[in-house]
Amino acid sequence: MDRAATADRIAALIAPFNKKGVEVTDATTFAGDLEFDSLTVMDFVAAIEDEFDIIISMNQQAEIESYGQLVDAVVKLRG
Amino acid sequence: MEDLFSKFDPLIKQRTDLLATGVTDPFSLVMERVLSPTVAVCNGKETILLGTYNYIGMTFDPDVIAAGEQALEDFGTGTTGSRVLNGTYAGHRAVEEALKQFYAMDYAMVFSTGYQANLGIISTVAGKGDYIVLDIDSHASIWDGCKLGDAEVVPFKHNDIEAMEKRLKRIPEGAGKLVILEGVYSMLGDIAPLKEMIRIAKANGAMVLVDEAHSMGFIGPNGRGVAEDQGVLDQVDFVIGTFSKSVGTVGGFCVSNHPKFEILRLVCRPYVFTASLPPSVVATAATSIRKLMHAGNKRAHLWENSRVLHQGLRDLGFQLGTSEPQSAIIAVIMPDLEHGAGMWEALLHEGLYVNLARPPATPAGMTLLRCSLCAEHSAEQVQTIIGMFERAGKAAGIL
Numbered sequence: 001m002d003r004a005a006t007a008d009r010i011a012a013l014i015a016p017f018n019k020k021g022v023e024v025t026d027a028t029t030f031a032g033d034l035e036f037d038s039l040t041v042m043d044f045v046a047a048i049e050d051e052f053d054i055i056i057s058m059n060q061q062a063e064i065e066s067y068g069q070l071v072d073a074v075v076k077l078r079g
Numbered sequence: 080m081e082d083l084f085s086k087f088d089p090l091i092k093q094r095t096d097l098l099a100t101g102v103t104d105p106f107s108l109v110m111e112r113v114l115s116p117t118v119a120v121c122n123g124k125e126t127i128l129l130g131t132y133n134y135i136g137m138t139f140d141p142d143v144i145a146a147g148e149q150a151l152e153d154f155g156t157g158t159t160g161s162r163v164l165n166g167t168y169a170g171h172r173a174v175e176e177a178l179k180q181f182y183a184m185d186y187a188m189v190f191s192t193g194y195q196a197n198l199g200i201i202s203t204v205a206g207k208g209d210y211i212v213l214d215i216d217s218h219a220s221i222w223d224g225c226k227l228g229d230a231e232v233v234p235f236k237h238n239d240i241e242a243m244e245k246r247l248k249r250i251p252e253g254a255g256k257l258v259i260l261e262g263v264y265s266m267l268g269d270i271a272p273l274k275e276m277i278r279i280a281k282a283n284g285a286m287v288l289v290d291e292a293h294s295m296g297f298i299g300p301n302g303r304g305v306a307e308d309q310g311v312l313d314q315v316d317f318v319i320g321t322f323s324k325s326v327g328t329v330g331g332f333c334v335s336n337h338p339k340f341e342i343l344r345l346v347c348r349p350y351v352f353t354a355s356l357p358p359s360v361v362a363t364a365a366t367s368i369r370k371l372m373h374a375g376n377k378r379a380h381l382w383e384n385s386r387v388l389h390q391g392l393r394d395l396g397f398q399l400g401t402s403e404p405q406s407a408i409i410a411v412i413m414p415d416l417e418h419g420a421g422m423w424e425a426l427l428h429e430g431l432y433v434n435l436a437r438p439p440a441t442p443a444g445m446t447l448l449r450c451s452l453c454a455e456h457s458a459e460q461v462q463t464i465i466g467m468f469e470r471a472g473k474a475a476g477i478l
Contacts, residue, residue: 042215046236049246053249055233055246055249055250057233058231058232059232060231
């Protein structure tokens with residue numbers, strides 16, 4: 001699957017967590033722009049993991065701050 | 080100069096605002112005198128203790144005290160050394176023997192605290208390239224053990240069997256796997272469905288570590304914990320426990336049947352690079368553990384206390400962490416930190432001490448008044464406690 005298709009699927013998963021309707025670009029950060037707290041992060045990561053049948057370990061999560069970084073990480077994890 | 084303490088400003092403000100309301104600081108209470116496992120003097124007032132984890136009440140057991148006094152006299156106040164250098168005395172070996180007998184397991188290793196037991200075993204057993212799959216509500220010592228080690232850390236939703244299984248199945252072929260669970264989760268006092276979780280962990284080739292800190296001495300036919308109670312203790316690779324709850328002193332341990340277990344004494348840094356427990360502590364622990372093997376009556380009374388308090392609080396209209404008593408912990412859910420602190424203070428004025436628990440220690444951002452019962456609480460004390468909750472609940476606007 002190409003990056004654009006992966007990005008679309010991730011964007012759809014962000015929507016229910018994007019309470020303020022922030023516009024999501026590659027530079028959008030989860031903690032800063034989307035105001036995800038630790039509980040939201042857990043639910044969101046679980047949703048991504050289930051959607052793509054992957055594991056994003058906490059070690060990997062620490063490197064992911066923005067939407068663009070998450071899309072890249074998911075593309076890479078799916079090989 | 081950038082003030083390195085700036086990061087604490089939000090917490091400092093929250094704390095200042097809370098104390099400005101005039102409420103007593105819930106995190107600086109002093110036990111001026113301790114009269115028994117269930118009563119202490121706080122602010123000059125006799126106070127019933129309902130937040131000590133002193134489940135069996137061993138802290139004032141005459142045999143346990145005598146053993147400690149004898150060891151103080153015979154071996155001195157401390158070892159001043161690591162277990163692997165000059166810090167292993169006869170008493171350290173004796174308490175490890177007592178643990179092996181208590182759990183009917185082949186090996187036991189004693190740490191200076193329960194926190195260090197988790198820190199040491201987890202960070203040493205799971206290394207680079209291995210995967211740790213753990214419950215999101217795990218105790219801080221488990222998380223810190225993960226952080227100290229180099230394994231990939233994969234949490235799953237609390238007690239969610241399916242979420243755990245999915246994550247186990249996604250781990251790359253050939254990677255080492257450690258599943259970490261707790262028997263009793265200490266914030267809400269709920270237990271884990273260990274039978275099913277351990278079956279799945281084993282079916283997926285994982286080793287299993289279970290923290291039984293809050294179950295030792297009173298859950299399971301021999302008081303070995305929730306895994307024993309659910310008939311799966313023989314499937315557990317590592318049981319972590321503590322001396323600071325039912326045993327009534329301080330220290331931590333791991334028991335295991337792994338044939339290579341003893342090598343951990345040389346490679347586990349939180350075991351090697353710290354001083355061993357004082358001789359009096361290991362002597363009290365060994366005596367206490369041996370008495371816990373025959374504490375059937377105390378155990379029965381503790382369960383009775385837990386059932387009566389749970390029912391009493393529920394009848395008053397409090398919201399509790401579990402719908403039925405699953406352990407000796409009963410968590411009363413507060414609407415927010417302000418009400419929680421107010422209720423905590425109102426209880427203290429009544430003469431009752433409970434734990435005020437708040438994020439990040441609690442799940443889902445909850446504020447809890449956590450009660451832990453003791454086998455030495457009399458039936459009368461439990462009724463007194465229920466009355467105190469009723470009056471304080473009304474005074475604090477909870478009921």
